[in-house]
Amino acid sequence: MITAAQLRAARALLGLDQRALAALASLSLPTIQRMEASDGVIRGNVDSLMKLVGALEAAGVELIGDGTASDGGGRGVRLRAPAASRAPVAED
Template sequence: MITAAQLRAARALLGIDQRRLAELSSLSVPTIQRMEASDGVIRGNVDSLMKLVGALDSAGIELIAENAASQGGGRGIRLKAPAESETVAPASLPSGNGA
């Protein structure tokens, strides 16, 4: 399973746009757009999901399931489960403009 947030993050780590991901996965740009606009886990036909995951894997992305250990080496990031009392809204994150 892959979430829309994982997909957007993977694309950002690769430094590619939706059009390039569509080319790599042999999917249409509207399909990639729909997947990225999903809430939570991406739903779609199995063939499209397999193409997407395969393309990300070939490009060097390791998808890590929740509570799973990463088997590969290399750099990466992972979201921690937020504590019940702390939630961070995307708008409250730093803007990245030198702060």
């Protein structure tokens, strides 16, 4: 599940406008606009939601749901660390 607020925050973190996100997710601009204008959890076509979440995750956004381990609690978004910086560092 993703909320409209999470969607707007994720788009801001990535520096994307609505048109760019629509292209990235293979969705129409009106679909993105409708999703962002919704109240609370975005409801819609499952395929569209999967495309949206997949595009955000592929771009490096991690969606934080209610009940997910997070210092501040609640919903949110964050950028994932690049794969190279997540690898364990070998100690001598």
